[in-house]
Amino acid sequence: MIDGIITKGIGGFYYVQSKDGIYECRARGKFRKEKIIPLVGDRVKITINNVSKQGVVEEIMDRDTEFIRPPVANVNQAIIVFAVKKPDPNLMLLNRFLVMAEYERVDVVVCFNKIDLDEKRYKELQTLYTDAGYKVIGTSVKLGIGIETFKDILKDKITVFAGPSGVGKSSLLNATQPNLSLKTGEISEKNKRGKHTTRHVELLELDLGGWVLDTPGFSSLNLDFIEEEELQFLFKEFISRMEFCRFNGCKHVNEPECAVKEAVRNQFISKSRYESYIQLLKEIKEKRRY
Structure with missing residues (x-):
């Protein structure tokens, strides 16, 4: 069997990155019977059909972590991105993301993007979340501020990259590694909210070392599983x-x-x-x- 990691799942197909390349795979029926859904980020063992070159997911290794939304496994770091403006930060939603990350016991970095739009507001937010015990960085893709710090944080980690639509998540990733060619969202002038551009969860390998999950934007986050x-x-x-x-x-x-x-x-x-x-x-x- 071949070892690999699931980088994407679409329509019942799982794309597994191995040392030999990426294989399109189906999952064994036993997972459905056991009510186990393979997740992006899962470390797996697969077999390959030598004729079709398609694979079958035979085993899923034990997960270190598991997020419910976004549905990903084995993440060891979360970078939560909000803009200081356009759209204005929803602190209730940011706090929900932080509670989720604490529940999953992953390291958290809070990134405030577009700091060129309102430096004073960024300083206020930086103080608020630094005082709460979080590492906070400020970035501006437009001016190139904080990009090197951002790269250092990503290096050699499996990072879930989350936040609402329109805050510049994909733009930050493209600034980190241009050949990722991620779609960037426009901001609707009518309601100042971002359009959804990322349609599925995908694990992306970084040239600098490590992996990052580009995830769909969220407008709400249900935490009712917490006691x-x-x-x-x-x-x-x-x-x-x-x-x-x-x-x-x-x-x-x-x-x-x-x-x-x-x-x-x-x-x-x-x-x-x-x-x-x-x-x-x-x-x-x-x-x-x-």
């Missing part, structure tokens, strides 16, 4: 405060002598991050009722 008790641990800046809450089971909502709420009042934890936590907690509770 109420887990959520607070997925907000990094809460963790060092929680031990000082009066009650062990404190959820940081209505409880008295809550160290997290005290930190919000004293601006050690940002109000927008706390409000995102409350909104997500409310959504999770409502889902559990049904």
Whole structure:
């Protein structure tokens, strides 16, 4: 059998990169019976039909990580990209992405693109998310700002590259490696939101070393699989405060002598991050009722 990695899946076909090249493969029926869906990023073993040169996915190796949306496996780093303007950043959505990454236990970098449009806003956002415990970089494809830093972060990692449409994800990847020839989206003048240009999840090999997943843009992110008790641990800046809450089971909502709420009042934890936590907690509770 040949070892490889699934780089793309379309219409029941899986494209597997091996040391000998890329093979178009079908998956064994046993995976359907076991309710296992092969994912982009899966390390697999395949057999090849010498006549047709098509392959069959015989085995899927154990996954280190698994994202639900985008549906990818074995990612060890997430770069979450938002623009400082055009479109304006939706911080609630950004916080959802961060909660997802924390849940999957992957390293996270927050990238604010188009910083040439509003440097002051970038500095505000940089402070907000650096204070929350994240690595933050600023980029501008137009002016070439931050591209070398961006390349260094990608090197030798398997990176999921995510964010809403229109923020410049594909443009950043093309600036990193022009021969990727990814489509870039226009911004609708009517609503300032990006048009969807990436139609499927695809694993792309980088000349500098490593792989990157170019993924469809998202306008929402459902996190209802997370338990109420887990959520607070997925907000990094809460963790060092929680031990000082009066009650062990404190959820940081209505409880008295809550160290997290005290930190919000004293601006050690940002109000927008706390409000995102409350909104997500409310959504999770409502889902559990049904």
